[in-house]
Amino acid sequence: MECPSWPRGKKLVHLDLKGAPPRVEYLHELIELFSRLGADGLLVEYEDMFPYDGELKLLQATAQPAYSREEVLSMQEFAKSKGMEVIPLVQTFGHMEFVLKHRPLWGLRELAPCVGTLNPHSEDGVRLVLEMLRQVVELHPGLNTLHIGADEVYMLGEGEQSKLWLASPGRTVEQLFLSHVTKIAKAIKETWPHMTIIMWDDMMRGMNKDILKGSGLVGLVQPMLWDYTTDLDVDKTVSLLEMYCSAGMSELWAASSFKGSTSVYTCVTSTQRHVENHLQWLKVAASLSAAINLKGIAITGWQR
Numbered sequence: 001m002e003c004p005s006w007p008r009g010k011k012l013v014h015l016d017l018k019g020a021p022p023r024v025e026y027l028h029e030l031i032e033l034f035s036r037l038g039a040d041g042l043l044v045e046y047e048d049m050f051p052y053d054g055e056l057k058l059l060q061a062t063a064q065p066a067y068s069r070e071e072v073l074s075m076q077e078f079a080k081s082k083g084m085e086v087i088p089l090v091q092t093f094g095h096m097e098f099v100l101k102h103r104p105l106w107g108l109r110e111l112a113p114c115v116g117t118l119n120p121h122s123e124d125g126v127r128l129v130l131e132m133l134r135q136v137v138e139l140h141p142g143l144n145t146l147h148i149g150a151d152e153v154y155m156l157g158e159g160e161q162s163k164l165w166l167a168s169p170g171r172t173v174e175q176l177f178l179s180h181v182t183k184i185a186k187a188i189k190e191t192w193p194h195m196t197i198i199m200w201d202d203m204m205r206g207m208n209k210d211i212l213k214g215s216g217l218v219g220l221v222q223p224m225l226w227d228y229t230t231d232l233d234v235d236k237t238v239s240l241l242e243m244y245c246s247a248g249m250s251e252l253w254a255a256s257s258f259k260g261s262t263s264v265y266t267c268v269t270s271t272q273r274h275v276e277n278h279l280q281w282l283k284v285a286a287s288l289s290a291a292i293n294l295k296g297i298a299i300t301g302w303q304r
Contacts, residue, residue, distance in 0.1 A: 009296030010040040018047035019303030024071040041085035048098045094153035114155040120180035121161040151200030178215040185220040201225045209247035218248035228257035232280035260302025
């Protein structure tokens with residue numbers, strides 16, 4: 001079967017380093033392969049493999065050493081030599097398990113039993129996130145694009161501070177989510193005005209365009225719409241992208257999956273499943289109007 005190539009924007013390969021992280025020498029081999037296959041860049045999710053220092057040193061992995069500063073720079077230089085952009089992904093709201101699992105940081109959780117979600121009312125939590133971002137950006141010379149995660153913010157609104165905040169008339173969990181992400185995005189822009197900011201879209205899917213228009217996020221972030229299913233609904237996905245565009249978010253990304261994204265006990269990757277997912281995304285890209293500026297696709301590969 002002849003398969004059409006991705007028609008619009010960049011082709012990024014996601015490197016999820018939070019499970020079985022490869023040696024940097026093997027990363028170079030992967031980058032060489034991705035380059036030959038036509039990738040334009042890497043979306044790198046370091047998690048605890050980033051060499052955080054100072055007060056953040058406790059975030060480094062203990063099962064194996066985190067990458068050194070020299071190794072992180074080496075990976076970037078090798079990617080650059082192959083014409084590939086490196087975009088770091090730093091979670092700033094949900095999926096912060098690798099941060100909030102540490103006892104000194106338990107108090108920054110939205111809800112004590114929920115290890116992945118940051119309390120959006122905590123100024124210490126915001127400072128922590130901004131320091132993580134600062135260290136990552138500074139170890140990526142010339143960085144132009146940053147992904148701030150913000151997907152699957154479980155249990156948001158369930159913490160005591162959130163309940164008090166939501167008790168005021170007219171306040172919603174949607175507004176709570178948007179206010180935190182807007183705060184982080186604005187802080188990034190204040191420090192690095194040139195920076196393009198990408199975020200996952202799923203927490204915004206149920207919002208209407210008027211809420212998004214009034215959120216302050218328009219012009220600050222580029223949503224990345226992810227769907228890893230084999231039966232991806234093409235018409236529904238196109239409609240969602242059009243909704244974001246009508247809300248003023250016309251610069252958008254897609255995200256597919258080449259491994260992972262199935263059940264937690266899957267041992268062997270189902271190649272056909274991921275092929276079908278990509279074929280559906282190709283149909284989406286072919287169905288979009290010129291008004292939607294599809295910046296590209298991230299082909300994700302989840303480690304655990």
